[in-house]
Amino acid sequence: MxxxxxxxxxxxxxxxxxxxxxxxxxxxxxxxxxxxxxxxxxxxxxxxxxxxxxxxxxxxxxxxxxxxxxxxLGVLWDEVEMHDRTSKTPMSKKTVLGTVALALIIAIFMGVNSAVSYADGSSQGVWYFVLVSFVSVMIYLPILLLFFGGIYLLAKKIGMKNT
The missing domain is CATH 1.10.287 (Helix Hairpins)
Incomplete structure (x- = not known):
């Protein structure tokens, strides 16, 4: 039965x-x-x-x-280890550099948008660009580092536990 x-x-x-x-x-x-x-x-x-x-x-x-x-399943950490064996730049450094680059791209985009949309003259446009870009980097960089770095550390912790 x-x-x-x-x-x-x-x-x-x-x-x-x-x-x-x-x-x-x-x-x-x-x-x-x-x-x-x-x-x-x-x-x-x-x-x-x-x-x-x-x-x-x-x-x-x-x-x-x-x-x-x-x-x-530990696959992501296995891929990271395979990448680190063959690459000169480790994945941890690429994660940080990619996050900084993404934050800078977002900041530049928001700064240009603010300068074009809200500034009355060229000097005010430059000031708006610098101010909005700086504030955007200060806001988005820590958030993105926590997000992408957190994913990396979580993958590392779970991957080490599975091995």
């Missing part, structure tokens, strides 16, 4: 790899469809409409799911 008892299936590694490759390609197709749909909705309805919630949820949710699964 072993109706609900599962027997262990014998699987071929080649079949599993091909199946995983198909799933990966399917994920990329879904991301491309969501991106095309979002761009079409932006073109048709404009940037102010609230028509992009589903596409945003699919794009962000899929990325967050992949990140969480790879962290908790």
């Amino acid at each position: 072993n109706l609900f008892k599962r027997t262990k299936k014998i699987t071929d590694e080649r079949v599993e790899n091909v199946r995983n490759k198909i799933y990966k390609e399917m994920y990329y197709v879904i991301l491309a469809i969501c991106l095309v749909s979002a761009l079409f909705k932006l073109y048709k309805y404009g940037a102010g409409s609230g028509e992009l919630y589903l596409e945003f949820a699919i794009l962000v949710g899929g990325g967050l799911y992949y990140l969480a699964r790879s962290i908790f």
Whole structure:
């Protein structure tokens, strides 16, 4: 009476790899469809409409799911270790430099937007650019460092626990 008892299936590694490759390609197709749909909705309805919630949820949710699964399975930390063996610059340094670069890009974008939109003259525009850029760096740099550094440290802690 072993109706609900599962027997262990014998699987071929080649079949599993091909199946995983198909799933990966399917994920990329879904991301491309969501991106095309979002761009079409932006073109048709404009940037102010609230028509992009589903596409945003699919794009962000899929990325967050992949990140969480790879962290908790220890795959992300294994990839970091493999990267650090072959690269001159360790992933920790790349994480910090990438975070600083992202914060500077956001700050420059906000500074230029503020100078162009709100300044009356060129000297006031320069002052607005410098002030808004500096304040943006002071706000976004710690937040982004905590976010990306936290993900890196979480992946390290869980990856070390799994080994």
